[in-house]
Amino acid sequence: MYRVVILLLFTNLFFMLHSTGNIAKYINLKYSFLSYSMIYVLLFLTIAEGIRWYFSDKRKEQENECLDCEHGHVHVNEHHHHHDEKTLSKGKKIKKFLAYTLVLIPAVSGVVLPVATLNxxxxxxxxxxxxxxxxxxxxxxxxxxxxxxxxxxxxxxxxxxxxxxxxxxxxxxxxxxxxxxxxxxxxxxxxxxxxxxxxxxxxxxxxxxxxxxxxxxxxxxxxxxxxxxxxxxxxxxxxxxxxxxxxxxxxxxxxxxxxxxxxxxxxxxxxxxxxxxxxxxxxxxxxxxxxxxxxxx
Known part of the structure; x- marks a missing residue:
């Protein structure tokens, strides 16, 4: 889900730069076709990542349903094992959140903050x-x-x-x-x-x-x-x-x-x-x- 949001925001960033004309304050306009093409590339990647995320989420739901149907003995060491997995999973989520936040900063600030003219x-x-x-x-x-x-x-x-x-x-x-x-x-x-x-x-x-x-x-x-x-x-x-x-x-x-x-x-x-x-x-x-x-x- 995070990847879809990031790709969507970067697509919007390039679109806004071109629609407002502010792209001229960053690059020579003879290269503008390169940044313009990125709008379509990022839009395609956003759609592709959205489809992948949708089917991945569906697959996880099916796997969880299968696990709920299974019955077995619960052991003490399994309890500790699940506890360790939850701790590791939490750490990974925090790292992922921080990494995605850093990537999101330029995508958001590029649209929200005004473009300063060199003087x-x-x-x-x-x-x-x-x-x-x-x-x-x-x-x-x-x-x-x-x-x-x-x-x-x-x-x-x-x-x-x-x-x-x-x-x-x-x-x-x-x-x-x-x-x-x-x-x-x-x-x-x-x-x-x-x-x-x-x-x-x-x-x-x-x-x-x-x-x-x-x-x-x-x-x-x-x-x-x-x-x-x-x-x-x-x-x-x-x-x-x-x-x-x-x-x-x-x-x-x-x-x-x-x-x-x-x-x-x-x-x-x-x-x-x-x-x-x-x-x-x-x-x-x-x-x-x-x-x-x-x-x-």
């Missing part, structure tokens, strides 16, 4: 470091910010070839916009070919983040990007530089337009691109605040 607090928690520019030898265990470095997933040489091909869609333009569907691709090109974008007009949107060692007219504009799943997510974006001092708190959503330039950022010990803002406006938080890497080929 600037996670950037603070993981640290605002830039392993791609710092030439760190341990890139795989570090949280990415600003520049989406896909070389971690496909090798450095293959990644550089990819960016070279992608750059052809951007380098020749004097004005371009980082849209949701090509946000990560555009940033990859921009960070790897910064010099070719100097003086060009860029429009982008994201949430604000007051990073370390910024001037009074500077702030970062970021989007959380998901490569495969939320475990490999990073806060990607650019520095903004306004004509005058600003005071904007974290996690405010803006759309900005400005000229691309380069600036040396001491905490990262490297030059990074910056948007010298010419116009900006506040916007509502998007229904899907994340951006995704749709392709690596």
């Amino acid at each position: 600037s607090k996670l950037v603070d928690a993981k640290g605002f470091s830039f392993p791609a520019l710092e030439d760190s030898s341990d890139k795989y265990g570090m949280h990415q910010v600003l520049n989406p470095d896909m070389s971690q997933f496909m090798g450095k040489d293959a990644f550089l070839d990819l960016v070279s091909k992608e750059s052809k869609s951007y380098v020749g333009k004097n004005e371009f916009t980082l849209r949701d569907e090509d946000y990560l691709v555009g940033l990859e090109v921009l960070y790897n070919y910064m010099g070719k974008f100097a003086g060009k007009t860029l429009t982008m949107k994201g949430f604000t983040y007051n990073g370390p060692n910024l001037k009074s007219n500077q702030i970062f504009l970021l989007r959380f990007g998901i490569i495969h799943c939320v475990a490999d997510s990073g806060a990607f974006g650019m520095m903004l530089e306004f004509p005058k001092d600003i005071h904007i708190p974290n996690d405010q959503w803006y759309e900005v337009t400005g000229k691309v330039d380069m600036v040396y950022y001491p905490p990262m010990k490297a030059k990074i691109p910056v948007i010298k803002v010419t116009s900006y406006k506040t916007i509502a938080k998007p229904n899907d605040p994340y951006v995704y890497r749709n392709s690596l080929n």
Whole structure:
């Protein structure tokens, strides 16, 4: 019976994630067919386990009826034997209850608890470091910010070839916009070919983040990007530089337009691109605040 309940709850969990659209906050949507298929797999297993449990319960009832019909002598050692069996059975039931309870926690909490959206607090928690520019030898265990470095997933040489091909869609333009569907691709090109974008007009949107060692007219504009799943997510974006001092708190959503330039950022010990803002406006938080890497080929 416990197995039927567990399978039913997990079926409901996957169904709710897809019906509400919250699945996009855990995985890249290009993999959603895998989790979607789990609804049918789990439903099939639930039905199969329900049938097995029903016939197993019927069989036990028949066996108990047969035992009640039998008569025999009762011995003292049999009494002790039955007592030991009851003690062992009770212990097994407690262990089984605890095991099933632990399994039930994610199935229930995944539906009951609200889904939290990643924001600037996670950037603070993981640290605002830039392993791609710092030439760190341990890139795989570090949280990415600003520049989406896909070389971690496909090798450095293959990644550089990819960016070279992608750059052809951007380098020749004097004005371009980082849209949701090509946000990560555009940033990859921009960070790897910064010099070719100097003086060009860029429009982008994201949430604000007051990073370390910024001037009074500077702030970062970021989007959380998901490569495969939320475990490999990073806060990607650019520095903004306004004509005058600003005071904007974290996690405010803006759309900005400005000229691309380069600036040396001491905490990262490297030059990074910056948007010298010419116009900006506040916007509502998007229904899907994340951006995704749709392709690596």
